[in-house]
Amino acid sequence: MSKLIKPEGYRQLLTPAQTEQGIKQIKDFFQANLSTALRLRRVTAPLFVLRGLGINDDLNGVERPVSFPIKDMDDKVAEVVHSLAKWKRLMLAEYGIQPGYGLYTDMNAIRGDEELDNIHSLYVDQWDWCQTIRREDRNLQFLKKVVRNIYAAIRRTEYLVCETYPQIEPFLPEEIHFFHSEELLKMYPGMSPKERENAVCKAYGAVFIIGIGGKLSDGTEHDLRAPDYDDWTTPNEEGYHGLNGDIMIWYPVLDRAIELSSMGIRVDKEALLRQLQLTGKEDRKDLYFHQKLLRDELPLSVGGGIGQSRLCLVLLHKAHIGEIQASIWPDDMRRECAAFGMPLI
Numbered sequence: 405m406s407k408l409i410k411p412e413g414y415r416q417l418l419t420p421a422q423t424e425q426g427i428k429q430i431k432d433f434f435q436a437n438l439s440t441a442l443r444l445r446r447v448t449a450p451l452f453v454l455r456g457l458g459i460n461d462d463l464n465g466v467e468r469p470v471s472f473p474i475k476d477m478d479d480k481v482a483e484v485v486h487s488l489a490k491w492k493r494l495m496l497a498e499y500g501i502q503p504g505y506g507l508y509t510d511m512n513a514i515r516g517d518e519e520l521d522n523i524h525s526l527y528v529d530q531w532d533w534c535q536t537i538r539r540e541d542r543n544l545q546f547l548k549k550v551v552r553n554i555y556a557a558i559r560r561t562e563y564l565v566c567e568t569y570p571q572i573e574p575f576l577p578e579e580i581h582f583f584h585s586e587e588l589l590k591m592y593p594g595m596s597p598k599e600r601e602n603a604v605c606k607a608y609g610a611v612f613i614i615g616i617g618g619k620l621s622d623g624t625e626h627d628l629r630a631p632d633y634d635d636w637t638t639p640n641e642e643g644y645h646g647l648n649g650d651i652m653i654w655y656p657v658l659d660r661a662i663e664l665s666s667m668g669i670r671v672d673k674e675a676l677l678r679q680l681q682l683t684g685k686e687d688r689k690d691l692y693f694h695q696k697l698l699r700d701e702l703p704l705s706v707g708g709g710i711g712q713s714r715l716c717l718v719l720l721h722k723a724h725i726g727e728i729q730a731s732i733w734p735d736d737m738r739r740e741c742a743a744f745g746m747p748l749i
Contacts, residue, residue, distance in 0.1 A: 407521040408737060409658050410744050414723050417571045426565060427716045427728060433564055434715065435508065435531060437557035442506060442550065444533055447495060449509035452482040458691030459494070461487040462630040467517045484514045487709050489633040490693050492534035493670060497702050506535030511709065520733060522658055522724045523714060527731040534670075534707030542669050542704060544614070544640040547647055548582060550706055551612045554665065555580040555651065558715065565719045572721055575656055577609035584614045584644040585626035597626045598661075605654040605661035615646025616666075617679075631679035632688060633707075634668040638675050651710075657721050664715060667708020673698055724748060 418426060438444065452472075453459045460469060460483050469486060473479040485491070488511050495507060511532040518524050537546070559576050566574050583591075588600040595603065604611050617629030617636030627650075629636055634648035648668020655662045671679060676697055680686045688694050696702050713729040716722075724741055726733055726748030733741075733748055741748050 407519065408740060409522045409660070409723070410740075411657055411659065411723055414657070415745060416727070417721050418569060422569065423720060423722075423727065426569065426720050429568065430561055430565060430716050430719055431712060434557060434561045437560055438531060438533065438554065438710070439508060441553040441557050442508075442533065442535055443504060444506045444508040444535065445501075447499075447507045447509050449488055449511055449532065450485065450491065451512060452484045453491065455481040455483050456691070458632070458688055458693035459490050460485055461489040461633065467515060470514045470516055485511065486513055486515060487511060487528075487530070488532040489630075489707065489709070492532055492707055493633075493702050493705050494693065494696070496534055496536050496705055497696070501536045501703070503536045503538045503541070503703075506533060506705075506707070508533035510712075520737065523662060523717065525713070525725050525729060525731045527713075527729060529712040529729065530709040531712060532707070532709045534705050536703045537669070537706050539704060541706070542635075542638070542647065542672065544642060544647060547614075547649075547669055547706065548612070551582075551649075551651060551667070552580065554667075554710070555610065558664070561715075562719055572719075575609075576653060580610040580612055580651070581608040582612050582614060584642065584646070585616055586620050586644050588613065588626070589620050589622060597624075600626075601652060601661045602654075605652050608654075610651075610653045612649050612651050614640070614642075614649040615644055616649055618645050631671075631683040631685050632676055632694060633670055634666075635671045635675045635679075636668070637678050637682065638669075653718065655718050657718075657723055662714065662718060663711075664718070665708050665710045668706065670705045670707060671697070672704060673700065722746070 469483040471481050471483045511530050513528040566572050592600045592603050616627050636646045636648050650663050651665040652661050652663050716728045723746045730749045
């Protein structure tokens with residue numbers, strides 16, 4: 405259990421009944437605010453997609469999707485989604501959603517290769533969202549405006565929770581700060597990417613780290629990203645590359661940085677071809693999703709995912725995501741958490 409964080413002096417601030425009520429309140433309020441802020445309509449989403457169409461999210465490219473054969477379709481293989489990063493863009497085209505408007509959905513996934521700890525579970529639930537944009541919106545200033553809108557919705561939700569449960573005190577800073585991953589490398593030399601995240605989040609409270617996926621000046625990546633949804637190679641107006649990033653906060657309960665959202669402006673045709681070449685994935689050009697993008701049949705877009713259980717975790721001041729959602733955990737982790745006062749659902 406070396407990965408398990410047991411915060412000193414931790415105690416649950418809410419009863420199990422209050423926790424369940426708080427989860428519902430957060431989910432109802434936040435998605436209404438997100439929908440209003442970004443002009444998103446709710447749509448129904450799949451739990452699984454067919455293998456071989458290029459629709460499933462590849463995450464870092466090493467995670468194995470949960471899959472199964474479909475008896476009534478000659479044993480064609482379906483994959484449980486990792487996320488709906490590319491599926492949403494197909495829906496923007498199918499629904500004919502105009503620039504400035506978009507969609508969101510409840511995404512549920514199973515990630516069997518996840519390393520289980522306080523904030524990572526086999527079960528992933530998030531609000532996946534996507535908005536149609538214009539060519540002139542493909543810039544860093546537009547991305548920052550979207551990030552600020554999302555962060556404002558998070559802070560409004562925090563205010564509601566603290567009004568409902570006075571024993572929970574607000575901790576999120578008023579403003580979110582922006583840093584490119586290359587800037588962090590220069591600010592914190594000698595640190596690993598995760599150490600840099602902890603350092604900058606502890607210093608500023610809430611940050612958006614830009615340009616995740618591309619090579620930094622030391623030849624490494626801050627973190628890996630699939631080549632076919634986020635645009636992490638297009639030059640931006642601040643002199644770096646990348647039109648994507650992560651919303652991260654400093655979480656005092658666990659004394660560490662936590663990612664709440666991964667998002668970005670999505671690849672256009674040129675960025676897709678460039679990133680497929682950089683990652684040696686040019687064979688994907690023949691897949692269904694990629695062919696539609698290369699034929700200009702998909703709109704330009706911005707999108708991302710916002711963790712539902714993770715947002716509830718931080719706003720309800722919990723120490724383990726298993727206090728928020730029902731999942732499977734190692735027996736020794738369950739025993740250790742129960743003994744420490746954070747019983748897992």
